[in-house]
Structure formats: structure tokens, C-alpha cells
Amino acid sequence: MLWNRFHADREYLDLYAHPDFAPDTGIIERDEAMAAIARIRGSSHALIKARACAFVLEHCAVDVNPKCWFGANFAGRIPKYVEGPNRAVNQWRQKWTNEMIQAAPDVQKAMEYFTESGASVYSADYEHWVPNWDAVLRLGFSGLRERAREYRARKTALSQEQKDFFDSVEIMLTACIRFVGRLADLAEERIDRDERMPLRVRCLRHLEIGAPRDIYEALQLIYLFHLIGQFVECAQVRSLGDIDRLLYPYYLRDLYAGTFTREQVFELFQYFFLLYDFQNHHYNQPVSVGGTDFFGKTAFNELTDVILDAYFDAKLDNLKIHVFVSDNTPDAVLRKCMDMIRKGRGSFVFMNTKVGAASMSKAYQQPVAEWMLGSQGCYNFNLRGQPQHANQSRLNLPKAIELALFEGVDPLTGYKVGADTPAAEEMRSFDDFQRAFWRQIDHLIGRAVVISDFYDENMAEMNPAPLMSSTFAFSLEAGRSCFAYGPTSMLMMGLGTTADCLMMIKKHVFTLNTCTLPTLRDALRADWQGYEELRQLLYSDPDKYGNNLDEPDAFAVAVSQGMIDRVANRPNKRGSRYVCHFETIDRCFRSGRLTGATPDGRFARKPFSKNLDAAFGQDRCGLTAMMLSGAKLNLEMMPMGAPVDFMLHPSVTKGEEGLNAMVALLRAFIRMGGYALQGNVLDADVLRDAQKHPELYKNLQVRVSGWNWNFVDMEKEYQDLFIMQAEACQ
Numbered sequence: 001m002l003w004n005r006f007h008a009d010r011e012y013l014d015l016y017a018h019p020d021f022a023p024d025t026g027i028i029e030r031d032e033a034m035a036a037i038a039r040i041r042g043s044s045h046a047l048i049k050a051r052a053c054a055f056v057l058e059h060c061a062v063d064v065n066p067k068c069w070f071g072a073n074f075a076g077r078i079p080k081y082v083e084g085p086n087r088a089v090n091q092w093r094q095k096w097t098n099e100m101i102q103a104a105p106d107v108q109k110a111m112e113y114f115t116e117s118g119a120s121v122y123s124a125d126y127e128h129w130v131p132n133w134d135a136v137l138r139l140g141f142s143g144l145r146e147r148a149r150e151y152r153a154r155k156t157a158l159s160q161e162q163k164d165f166f167d168s169v170e171i172m173l174t175a176c177i178r179f180v181g182r183l184a185d186l187a188e189e190r191i192d193r194d195e196r197m198p199l200r201v202r203c204l205r206h207l208e209i210g211a212p213r214d215i216y217e218a219l220q221l222i223y224l225f226h227l228i229g230q231f232v233e234c235a236q237v238r239s240l241g242d243i244d245r246l247l248y249p250y251y252l253r254d255l256y257a258g259t260f261t262r263e264q265v266f267e268l269f270q271y272f273f274l275l276y277d278f279q280n281h282h283y284n285q286p287v288s289v290g291g292t293d294f295f296g297k298t299a300f301n302e303l304t305d306v307i308l309d310a311y312f313d314a315k316l317d318n319l320k321i322h323v324f325v326s327d328n329t330p331d332a333v334l335r336k337c338m339d340m341i342r343k344g345r346g347s348f349v350f351m352n353t354k355v356g357a358a359s360m361s362k363a364y365q366q367p368v369a370e371w372m373l374g375s376q377g378c379y380n381f382n383l384r385g386q387p388q389h390a391n392q393s394r395l396n397l398p399k400a401i402e403l404a405l406f407e408g409v410d411p412l413t414g415y416k417v418g419a420d421t422p423a424a425e426e427m428r429s430f431d432d433f434q435r436a437f438w439r440q441i442d443h444l445i446g447r448a449v450v451i452s453d454f455y456d457e458n459m460a461e462m463n464p465a466p467l468m469s470s471t472f473a474f475s476l477e478a479g480r481s482c483f484a485y486g487p488t489s490m491l492m493m494g495l496g497t498t499a500d501c502l503m504m505i506k507k508h509v510f511t512l513n514t515c516t517l518p519t520l521r522d523a524l525r526a527d528w529q530g531y532e533e534l535r536q537l538l539y540s541d542p543d544k545y546g547n548n549l550d551e552p553d554a555f556a557v558a559v560s561q562g563m564i565d566r567v568a569n570r571p572n573k574r575g576s577r578y579v580c581h582f583e584t585i586d587r588c589f590r591s592g593r594l595t596g597a598t599p600d601g602r603f604a605r606k607p608f609s610k611n612l613d614a615a616f617g618q619d620r621c622g623l624t625a626m627m628l629s630g631a632k633l634n635l636e637m638m639p640m641g642a643p644v645d646f647m648l649h650p651s652v653t654k655g656e657e658g659l660n661a662m663v664a665l666l667r668a669f670i671r672m673g674g675y676a677l678q679g680n681v682l683d684a685d686v687l688r689d690a691q692k693h694p695e696l697y698k699n700l701q702v703r704v705s706g707w708n709w710n711f712v713d714m715e716k717e718y719q720d721l722f723i724m725q726a727e728a729c730q
Contacts, residue, residue: 002195003263006270006314012067013271014278021061021075022186028061028075030088037088043164045096046464046481050168052089053232053467054175062179064187066194069216069271070223072183074232090234093463097124100458110450113415118594119399120448121587124455125390126235126463126483128377132385132471133241136225137218140211141180144470145173151476162479165466169476172466176228180208214259215250219272228467235465238376240287242324242384244304251303262306269310277318283378283585284320284347284707290333291324291353292370298328299371305336312340315699320347320707322375325670326354331663338662342653342681344701347708349379349643349678352670356381359639359675363389363487363579378585378706379676380641387474387486387576389640390459392452394491395444396591397498397559398598398608404436405521408443411596412604419443424517430510433517437502438562445490445566449578452488456573460484488572489640492563493584493591496609499545499555500600500618504538524597527604539601539617546614548625553632564637581640582633584610585705589718607721610705611643612675616721617728623648623665631672638675645703646679649729653681678703684726687711691719 012018027033037055042048056074065071101107114120139147152158152166184204191197203217212218222240229237254260260268276285289307291299311319323337340346353370360381361368374384382388400418402411408418421436455462460481469475469482478484508514515523515534523531545552563580570578592607600615602608609615612630619626623646630644646665653662669677680703690697694712701708702722711719 003267006267009067009271010274013065013071013274015063015065015068015071015073015275016278016280019063019073019075020065021063021073022189023061025182025186026059026061026075033060033075033088034091038091044161045092045461046164046168046466047171048092049089049233049464050171050175050466052092053228054171056089056232057175057179057228058182062182062186064183064190064200066190066197066200068275069196069200069268070220070275071271072224073227074179089232093234097462100454100462104454107450107454110447113410113413113417114447114451116594117399117410117413117415117417118591119396119403119410119417119444120393120451121591122393122448122451122455124459124462125392126459126465128238128380128391129235129388129465129468129482130239130241130374130376130382131225131229131237131468132473133222133246134385135471135473137221137246138211140207140221141173141176142209143211145170145177148173148470148476151479155479158479165469165479165481168464168466169470172233173470176224176467177208179228180204180224184208212250214254215247215265216260216268218247218250219268223272223275225467233465233467234463235468238286239322239374240285242288242291242299242374244289244301244307245291245293245299248301248303251306262302265303266306266310266313269307270314273311273314273316273319277316279318281318284318286320286322286375286377288322288324288375290329291373292326292328294369294371296328298326298330299324300330300333304333308333308336308340312345315345317699317701317708317710320349322379323348323350324353324356324373324375325350325666326352326370327670334663334666335659338653338659338666341679342648342650342658342662344681344699347701347703349676349706350666350669351375351379351381351676352674354670355635355673355675356639358636362636363577363639365577378583378641379643379678380581381639385472387472387482387574389487389489389579390456390483390574391489391491391581391640392455393448394493394587394591395448396493396587396595397441397563398494398501398595400437400440400444401498401501401598402524402596403440404433405517405524405599408440411525412594424521427517430506433505433510434502441562442566445563448490449570452490452578453573456488483574485574485576487576487639488574488578489581490563490567490578491641492560492580492582493587494595494608495556495560495582496545496613496615496618497598497600497602498559499552500609500615501598502555502559503543503545503552504541504599504601507541507543508538520599524599524604527597528601535601537601538599541601542620544600544614544618544620545609546619546626546629547621548628553629556629557632557634560633560638564634568637579637579639581638581642582612583641583643583706584608607717611645613645617724619728624668627669627672627674627677631674635673635675641676643676643678643706644669644674645705646677647725647729648679648681649726650681650683652729678706680722682722682726682729684723684729687719687723687726691716691723
């Protein structure tokens with residue numbers, strides 16, 4: 001039987017739990033691969049990287065799973081075998097990065113204690129890249145190679161850097177083609193193991209020489225490109241693209257020609273999606289659907305339904321879906337997605353394409369229509385086929401409150417990471433404190449810019465990306481890595497907590513005289529021990545951001561706009577400019593652990609606010625009020641992310657009335673001009689029982705930020721916060 005086998009095959013589909021590498025196809029042992037790749041030499045980083053990738057693709061053992069339509073692998077990402085050829089190839093990236101940092105004393109100084117104190121998180125951002133999927137599907141590996149040759153031939157003179165770039169692209173794409181051929185060879189050897197294997201051989205043989213002809217070959221190519229890009233080239237492929245638009249022409253042709261039926265395409269997507277569960281991406285693997293087409297009509301189509309149905313039926317943990325929403329988005333699609341969320345089986349974020357187009361117009365300083373949008377990462381817009389943003393640094397805004405109170409010294413570590421500002425005893429007015437706060441912000445931004453500029457200037461040399469670059473016409477035209485171009489995003493964490501801190505200082509220190517600023521500082525240093533009455537007063541004060549209250553919301557507006565004014569449109573080192581985004585993701589937990597007690601009544605090392613949300617426990621006026629607070633911000637100047645999270649109790653989502661209410665809530669958010677909305681439908685009693693009996697709730701998912709986690713796999717601190725939020729909804 002060829003079809004209707006997904007659920008029967010499922011237990012055999014995990015290539016990582018059940019590898020079957022053919023020993024005669026190449027290297028299996030980690031040390032052998034690591035040593036061989038370490039010996040690779042070349043006249044430039046680009047050539048060394050390409051040769052290292054080619055070594056993996058041509059010499060590591062391969063596997064083709066007869067039980068799967070797509071499953072293929074090379075010896076890697078399995079601890080018993082090569083600990084990720086990405087780890088093996090990545091040794092060069094680590095070496096080059098360390099060498100460049102050691103040669104840059106100003107960068108070392110900017111980095112000093114920056115992460116240890118929790119003030120910032122920084123790294124060269126190779127985690128938010130999306131190939132030009134249109135070019136990949138139109139050309140295939142062989143067509144991409146031919147196009148690169150044509151671009152090279154058109155140039156009358158090439159610099160050495162350009163020669164090395166085109167040579168690296170040639171090496172990489174040739175290795176990709178040979179890799180597909182190796183998979184086809186193994187599939188032929190295993191042709192008698194399953195009746196689908198002749199079709200797999202046919203598919204792989206064609207992809208060895210050309211572009212996909214049907215939806216099956218297109219999905220196989222996407223899988224292979226992602227596999228190579230993410231786990232060999234070390235450029236994380238942070239979206240499989242707007243897959244309903246990309247594959248709709250194949251779908252229609254296949255239905256018309258009788259190549260596949262709707263039901264068969266449904267099953268192909270189940271096999272395809274499940275592979276990303278087994279790859280176990282920490283932040284989930286993104287894909288997008290919907291939006292608006294060139295003519296201003298909805299881009300949702302029949303294939304969208306097939307994709308969503310396959311996603312739900314496959315019971316996936318690791319795939320997440322960006323849903324592009326506009327005024328013309330059909331209610332039926334939103335109802336289907338919301339129904340999955342209330343059933344606990346949907347990792348969705350709803351992204352407002354109108355705001356996306358406006359914000360990307362400002363980021364790229366060119367007209368952008370909604371149909372031009374793509375997405376990447378957790379909930380970030382991009383422009384399809386254009387240079388993409390890199391998020392090199394993330395700033396902890398509540399840390400600036402701390403530094404302003406402690407004269408630039410981090411109270412938890414004792415490190416001097418901030419600027420010199422007056423002692424608390426010397427600040428006589430709220431204006432004095434605000435000046436100290438912004439002085440600390442300016443200092444943190446200055447350090448972050450030094451680090452970000454360094455990564456921008458060197459990331460193409462630290463980690464050349466010939467495969468990813470080969471998909472972009474702008475990269476081929478310049479003869480340079482795609483990493484050398486695009487905006488730089490600076491991420492701001494903890495906006496809600498920061499606004500609340502400013503509000504409490506103004507109200508209780510300088511207006512009501514509840515306490516002095518030195519007393520507040522001492523209470524924070526003591527983590528509220530001996531000051532519990534003051535802490536309770538500040539924590540329970542209702543004047544907090546996220547409740548649609550003018551004064552606290554005004555602080556959020558002022559802080560966010562102040563950051564935008566200081567950062568946005570600053571020239572970067574990749575031929576573009578800086579932009580801001582205000583997402584916190586799980587840094588509210590991780591950076592929260594490095595942040596001391598804050599004037600809003602928060603204890604030291606506890607989470608601060610997430611994304612554009614109110615601080616935990618402070619959204620006292622309901623979800624609509626929190627959405628309205630977020631809508632007051634200048635979201636069009638936050639092009640790379642400004643999401644709001646919701647939590648609803650199951651009782652308000654039941655039946656048709658509940659589903660209608662969920663869709664109405666989303667529509668209202670879009671009308672308000674919100675950027676992105678995501679969330680959970682959870683019962684606190686169920687979550688508490690899951691803590692006690694995790695074996696009964698292995699499939700209980702919660703939306704953490706830009707991804708879903710299984711509740712029982714989370715740390716107890718995370719679990720307790722979700723329980724607290726769920727209790728507030730009852």
C-alpha cells in the first residue's frame with residue numbers, strides 16, 4: 001500500500017533515533033570527520049568554508065529512510081555519530097570569530113561584563129536567515145549553479161574577494177548536487193525495501209539535475225536545502241517560506257494532471273512536517289501562510305486548508321506557523337487556527353501585514369506592499385529575496401533602572417557596566433532620575449553599537465554562506481556574501497517592567513513621598529528583605545502599563561520612542577541602517593535571572609515583562625486593555641517584532657460563541673494596528689495537575705513566546721508563571 005500509511009509509519013520516521021547509515025557511503029565517526037575538516041586549507045575563509053561543507057556532503061555517511069517520502073540524512077546531529085557536521089564545520093567559525101575578537105581591543109572592552117551582568121546578550125546573528133525560496137524552487141541546485149556562473153561571466157573584472165566568492169558558490173552547489181546523487185544511489189540500493197522507493201529514486205534523480213516538477217519534488221527540495229543550509233553551512237534557515245503561495249501552482253498542476261490527489265498531498269505534508277519535530281529545533285521551525293497577493297486579494301487558497309489540516313492531524317510539537325492577516329483574510333481560516341489553539345494543538349502567531357508593510361517601508365526606506373512580505377524567526381517580517389536583518393545585540397531595559405540607582409554598578413555582580421551617574425542621595429527630582437536613566441541607556445547603546453558594528457563588519461568573514469548567498473540576486477550581483485548586507489536590529493527587553501519602574505519612582509518617591517530614593521535603593525539591594533510592606537505597596541499599585549491607563553502607558557511610549565530616536569536609522573556596517581524591535585522572547589526568564597530587584601515590586605532574579613505585555617501579574621484590566629496599551633506605541637518603527645501575548649480560560653472559548661469571540665478579538669487587534677498576536681487557552685487546574693502527574697500530559701503544549709514547548713518539559717519556574725497567568729483568567 002502506497003498511501004494512507006502516515007500513522008502506521010510514524011514510529012519508524014525518526015532518522016535521529018533510528019539511524020541507518022550505510023557504512024560504505026562514508027565517514028560515521030565524529031573524531032574522523034572533525035580531524036579531516038580541521039586539515040582543510042584555502043586562501044580565504046570563503047574557500048575553506050565551502051571545502052569544509054563539501055567534505056561533509058561528499059564524504060560523510062548517508063541514510064535514506066524507506067518508510068518516509070522525504071527522510072534523508074548524513075552522519076550528524078546524533079551524539080553517537082558526528083556531533084553535527086554543523087559542529088564539525090562550525091569549528092572554523094568559532095576559530096575565526098575568536099581570532100577577530102582578540103584583534104579588536106575596543107570590542108573586547110565593550111563586551112567586558114556585558115553578558116555576565118545581564119545588561120546585554122550579543123552574538124553574530126546567523127539564526128534569522130531565509131533563502132530566496134522562489135529562486136530555489138524555480139532553479140533547483142543545478143539551476144542556482146548555472147545562474148551563478150552566468151553572473152560571474154558577465155563581470156569583466158573580478159576582485160580576489162569576488163573570485164573567492166564565486167569559487168565558493170561553485171564548490172558548494174556542486175557538492176549539493178553530488179549529495180543528492182549519493183542519496184539517489186542509496187535509494188536505488190534500498191529500492192526493494194518499500195514500494196514508495198522507486199518514486200523516491202525518480203524524485204532524487206531529477207533533483208540531481210533540475211528543478212522540481214511537482215509538489216512532491218518541491219517539498220523534497222525544500223527539505224534538502226534546509227538540511228544542508230542549517231546543519232552543514234551553519235546558516236539557520238528560519239522559515240520554510242510562505243509555503244501555500246510557493247507550492248500552490250504545483251498543487252493545481254498536480255490535481256489537473258492526476259499526479260496527486262488532495263488527500264495524497266495532505267499525507268505528503270504530514271510526512272514533511274514531522275521531520276522538523278525530529279530535528280527538534282529549540283525555538284521551533286517556522287513556516288508562513290496567507291497574506292495578500294499582488295492584486296490586493298487574499299493569498300489564502302485551497303492548499304492553505306490542506307496544510308493546516310495536515311499540521312493538526314499530524315500532532316506536531318516543533319513546527320510553528322506565521323499567519324499573515326489583513327482585512328481580506330477569510331474568517332474560515334482564522335476560525336480554523338483559533339480552534340486548534342483552543343484544542344491545545346496549534347503554534348500560531350498572527351501577523352498584521354498592514355503594519356508589516358508600513359514598518360518595512362521605513363526599515364528599508366523604499367515603498368513596500370503587503371504582497372512583498374516574508375517572515376523569519378519567531379514573528380519577524382522580512383522582504384522576500386532582499387537583504388535581511390541581523391539581531392546582533394539585545395538590551396536589558398530594566399537593567400538601566402538598576403544602573404541609574406546604583407551609580408552604574410550592577411548590584412548583583414558588583415561589575416561596573418554602566419555610566420557614572422549621581423548617587424540616589426543627590427537626585428532631588430524625578431527629572432534628575434530620568435536623566436540618570438537615559439545616561440545609562442545611552443551608555444548601553446554605545447557599547448551595543450560597538451559590538452553590533454563589529455559583527456556586521458565581520459560576519460561574512462566569520463561564517464561565509466555560499467549556499468544561502470547563491471539564492472539572492474543582490475549577492476550574486478555584488479559577488480559578496482549575503483551576510484554583508486541588510487539592516488541591523490537592536491532588540492529591547494522588558495519594556496513593561498521599565499515603564500512600571502519609572503511610574504512607581506515618580507509616583508511614590510517624588511509625588512506621594514512614600515519613601516525616599518535612597519530608601520528604595522536600599523530596599524532593592526536587600527531584595528526587599530525588611531521592606532516587604534513597601535514592596536507590597538509598589539507591587540499592588542494599579543498604575544501599571546498594560547491596563548490602558550494614560551500615565552503608565554505614556555512611560556512605555558516615552559521609553560520605546562526614546563530608544564527608537566537613539567537607534568533607528570543609525571548607519572550600520574552592512575550598507576543599511578539600524579532598526580529597533582521590542583520582543584523579549586524567553587529572555588524575560590533568562591535575563592531576569594541576572595537582574596536585581598526592581599522598583600515595581602519585583603524580586604531579584606525573577607522574570608521581567610515579556611514582549612509588549614504587561615509585567616507578570618499586572619494585567620488587571622483584561623486582554624483588550626493590554627492590547628490597547630500596546631497599540632499606543634510607534635509600532636511602524638518596530639519592523640522586526642513587537643508581539644502581544646494572550647491567555648484565555650477554556651470557559652470563554654467554548655462552542656461557536658467562544659470561537660466567534662476569539663476571531664473577533666484577533667480582528668480587533670488588527671484594527672488597532674497591532675503588530676503580532678499569539679497566545680494560549682489554558683486551565684490552571686490542568687496545569688497544576690500536569691506538574692503533579694507529568695506522565696499524563698506529555699502532549700500538553702503552551703506558547704512560550706515565539707514557539708511552543710511541552711509544558712511538562714519546562715522548568716518549574718516557567719510552569720509556575722503560566723499557572724499564575726491562567727489563574728488570572730479564571
